[in-house]
Amino acid sequence: MTGLCRPLTVADYADARQLYAALSTGHSLINFEDGLGAFAALLSHPGTTVMGAARDGRIVSMATLHLMPNMTYHGRPFGLIENVVTLPDARGQGFARAVMMALADTAQDANAYKIMLLTGRVNDAKGFYERLGYNADEKHGMILRLDRPS
Template identity: 50%
Template sequence: MSVRLLSASDGTDALALYAHLVGDQQLGDLTDFAGMVDHPGTQVRGAFENGALVAVATLHILPNITQQGRSYALIENVVTHRDHRGQGFGRAVMNSAMEAAWAAGCYKIMLLSGKKGQARGFYEALGFGADEKWGMTIRRAPTRQSNSDTSQGGA
């Protein structure tokens, strides 16, 4: 297994993997993926087995004025290929993203996870948990349907 930052050239493989996360929802295209990996403060980390991309996690490092100006991080779009779940690939991309956030001086890492499914236990095993905060969202797009087959972690 190897873990590395993805680039625009990984777009086709990444889009195929994201389909495991979103099910029937439409994904962006290769241009959107290239824009994401080239966006300042954003990293997509991928785990590979025998050259094949099998897991990804997106890390956004965001500037901040509180906490003495220390940044915070947001992890999104975590997915492991359904044939490679339970083998440590999701944990590897999450650990890589978390290490990068701490190395960047972030004071916290946030993520959202579905209320149902196995993702919550996955994140809790990595050290995430509820503290004094309560997460909320407002959307202009439909939520993904909860489907135990579509995500490992699915943030």
């Protein structure tokens, strides 16, 4: 399955947009045209990789890894994974696992000392991440929302 994983490019935007729509509740999704520019900016951000897994030439699962510079752990970076999503008809087939493993390899190749992620309490993803070796034993994940009313 890992052979089906690759970093996404701007040419993958239509598939990525469909995945973002599956992830989003709709309130945070930007329109198609503006989204292309935001996607291009994301892909060109230093230290960022959006990894996708394909089935029949279509991206059906993806996640974003941000590698962050760091002053501890001998200056080794750490990773933050966001927006892990698989299309509903492709779930349970190993695509997300392949994406997550490819991103772990990317972080390892960059000499990162850890990868962090947050997952919602409402979905069933916690067990998925635990099976990949992630745990919540050491730290508490916390969020400060900075959304501004329009």
